[in-house]
């Protein structure tokens with residue numbers, strides 16, 4: 001399994017290649033670095049981040065819709 005860590009916010013996403021952009025901070029593909037399966041503690045921290053991600057994204061979408 002391959003994971004990618006966002007250098008900007010520390011979020012971790014799974015996939016064969018780095019995501020187009022970060023779900024959390026919307027950083028580009030260049031911001032992702034590959035990490036190993038063994039970095040389990042990082043993954044756990046990322047899961048805790050999931051709920052904040054949803055809150056953050058909601059706020060971001062709200063800002064977009066106001067424009």
Ligand SMILES: [Zn+2]
Nearest residue numbers: 006009022025
């Ligand atoms: Zn990020």
